[in-house]
Amino acid sequence: MAAQEEAAALRAIYGADFQLLSHSESEGITFQIGETYKHHARKVQLKVTFQLPPGYPNCLPDISISSDQLSRKQCSDLKWDLQQYAVTLLSQPIVYELMMWLQQNFENSLGQPTAGKADEGDNQQNQGNSGDGTWMALLHLDHMRAKAKYIRSIEKWTSDLSLTGRLMFMGKLILILLQGERKDIKEYLVLQKTTKVDVDSSGKRCKEKMISVLYEEKLQAEHVRLTSFSVKEFASGCELHQEFEDLGLSDLYDKFVQF
Numbered sequence: 214m215a216a217q218e219e220a221a222a223l224r225a226i227y228g229a230d231f232q233l234l235s236h237s238e239s240e241g242i243t244f245q246i247g248e249t250y251k252h253h254a255r256k257v258q259l260k261v262t263f264q265l266p267p268g269y270p271n272c273l274p275d276i277s278i279s280s281d282q283l284s285r286k287q288c289s290d291l292k293w294d295l296q297q298y299a300v301t302l303l304s305q306p307i308v309y310e311l312m313m314w315l316q317q318n319f320e321n322s323l324g325q326p327t328a329g330k331a332d333e334g335d336n337q338q339n340q341g342n343s344g345d346g347t348w349m350a351l352l353h354l355d356h357m358r359a360k361a362k363y364i365r366s367i368e369k370w371t372s373d374l375s376l377t378g379r380l381m382f383m384g385k386l387i388l389i390l391l392q393g394e395r396k397d398i399k400e401y402l403v404l405q406k407t408t409k410v411d412v413d414s415s416g417k418r419c420k421e422k423m424i425s426v427l428y429e430e431k432l433q434a435e436h437v438r439l440t441s442f443s444v445k446e447f448a449s450g451c452e453l454h455q456e457f458e459d460l461g462l463s464d465l466y467d468k469f470v471q472f
């Protein structure tokens with residue numbers, strides 16, 4: 214159950230970069246996460262595969278790392294370092310922590326620049342796909358039963374993580390717009406998926422299992438940079454659309470919000 218919940222949370226966090234490979238009672242859950250890292254001003258695409266056995270998290274996951282831009286030895290060395298860190302986290306869900314470790318230690322772990330051909334589009338990629346700078350995510354919540362408590366939790370998380378944006382209500386529609394560092398947005402998603410923030414139909418505290426990431430990308434020039442986080446209620450779709458339009462996000466409304 215812990216492995217399934219963690220896989221669901223990771224799918225929400227990484228979106229299209231998460232790929233479920235297999236799931237069985239005898240073998241556990243296997244999935245792959247793709248991420249882009251910087252190594253001496255170069256972009257390196259990495260694929261990290263985790264197999265969570267039935268005994269997880271009381272036993273370590275099996276990890277494999279591959280990249281077309283790294284040598285086999287570099288991938289092996291990176292895997293070794295990651296496994297050594299994993300040992301220190303035993304008996305708790307650790308995949309997200311391992312991915313964060315990679316983000317923070319990737320360059321130091323590899324050491325010298327990788328051999329091989331340079332990326333021709335490096336400068337353009339640095340501008341368009343870098344994990345640095347301000348990112349934006351649009352999330353959809355299915356419902357809120359303990360609305361006041363839920364809102365307080367969201368406001369606390371966004372404040373603690375220095376995220377700005379909007380919590381928007383329109384009828385039964387609930388949207389969360391976040392802006393900030395990509396790592397902080399991902400940390401927010403972990404909190405959203407792993408904290409008992411709402412109540413179920415019987416009034417028992419429960420985790421958020423029905424959140425979906427509609428959009429996640431680096432903030433573009435035409436998008437308004439928000440300076441605070443606020444909660445807004447809209448009486449109609451027209452009012453909600455106007456809010457998106459004022460933020461330079463009409464394309465997001467048309468693609469993801471208009472039902």
